[in-house]
Amino acid sequence: MPVIIPKAIPAFGVLKDNVFVMDTKRAFSQDIRTLEILLINLMPTKIQTENQILSLLANSPLQVSITLLATQSYIGKNTPKSHLDRFYKYFDQIINRRFDGAIVTGAPIEHLPFEDVQYWEELVQIMEFLRTHTTSTLYLCWGAMAGLYYFHNIQKIALKEKLFGIFEHDMIENDVLLSGLNDKVLMPHSRHSGVDEQQIRSKDTLKILLQGRQSGISVLKDKRDIFILGHPEYAAQTLDEEYKRDKQKGLRIAKPENYYDTNGMIRMQWRSDASVLFGNWLNFSVYQDTPFALNIP
Numbered sequence: 634m635p636v637i638i639p640k641a642i643p644a645f646g647v648l649k650d651n652v653f654v655m656d657t658k659r660a661f662s663q664d665i666r667t668l669e670i671l672l673i674n675l676m677p678t679k680i681q682t683e684n685q686i687l688s689l690l691a692n693s694p695l696q697v698s699i700t701l702l703a704t705q706s707y708i709g710k711n712t713p714k715s716h717l718d719r720f721y722k723y724f725d726q727i728i729n730r731r732f733d734g735a736i737v738t739g740a741p742i743e744h745l746p747f748e749d750v751q752y753w754e755e756l757v758q759i760m761e762f763l764r765t766h767t768t769s770t771l772y773l774c775w776g777a778m779a780g781l782y783y784f785h786n787i788q789k790i791a792l793k794e795k796l797f798g799i800f801e802h803d804m805i806e807n808d809v810l811l812s813g814l815n816d817k818v819l820m821p822h823s824r825h826s827g828v829d830e831q832q833i834r835s836k837d838t839l840k841i842l843l844q845g846r847q848s849g850i851s852v853l854k855d856k857r858d859i860f861i862l863g864h865p866e867y868a869a870q871t872l873d874e875e876y877k878r879d880k881q882k883g884l885r886i887a888k889p890e891n892y893y894d895t896n897g898m899i900r901m902q903w904r905s906d907a908s909v910l911f912g913n914w915l916n917f918s919v920y921q922d923t924p925f926a927l928n929i930p
Contacts, residue, residue, distance in 0.1 A: 667698040671732040675740040677711040685866040689911040704752040734919035739774030743826040769918035777860035788829045796822045798890030802843040809917040819903040820863040865907035
């Protein structure tokens with residue numbers, strides 16, 4: 634089944650030759666109850682992030698309709714205002730709606746204490762809204778750290794050096810979210826921070842699903858939400874672009890690990906794992922539990 638997005642959005646042209654996308658007009662003519670997914674996009678490069686996440690949602694057999702949400706208390710300069718005005722909504726525009734699921738992206742602000750983030754109070758309002766107005770939320774990277782901090786008081790900690798590359802993860806507990814994955818799960822990471830794993834292990838409200846020798850605890854869940862500290866949504870070129878960007882800025886950075894082959898070519902090794910994770914979340918965490926009528930309390 635397709636992901637439903639406006640035909641004019643850049644992602645439509647990018648995705649239409651690779652995955653099943655359907656424009657809004659055609660979707661409204663079908664008598665099908667689509668899943669309503671809210672994407673809270675905190676990344677400065679919003680169009681790139683849209684393309685990455687929508688391409689994974691479009692691999693599911695479920696029909697998905699997307700609502701894009703941006704913060705109003707902070708508006709970045711890396712996405713054209715015309716794009717935001719045309720395709721995004723703000724919190725006060727969706728506060729009376731319900732959604733089947735939601736995704737909260739990462740953001741390049743790990744160096745800041747959560748309370749110092751310019752839009753932290755707004756994000757807290759959004760996260761509280763998600764707990765009562767969605768069936769399940771998928772939190773990614775910094776978004777996962779923010780969710781773990783706010784809901785479970787898990788502290789963010791600085792890493793000695795940037796975790797940067799493609800890393801293997803072992804399954805720690807059986808869970809339907811991991812159905813169809815191999816014993817070793819590959820996932821990109823690009824972060825300067827981690828979480829206090831001792832605090833996580835002390836919480837009986839949190840279930841650890843994936844853990845890596847280098848990356849540590851990387852996927853966990855509570856009774857309704859999923860927290861992924863990596864970037865399974867990353868496209869093939871994303872780490873390469875980050876590496877070259879940081880080198881041009883004169884930053885001290887090593888090449889992403891387990892990413893290039895011996896000839897310096899990118900190895901896309903994590904795509905199938907990412908597709909399974911996103912597909913399982915849509916199916917088991919959202920579709921199986923969501924009410925047919927979204928206006929049901």
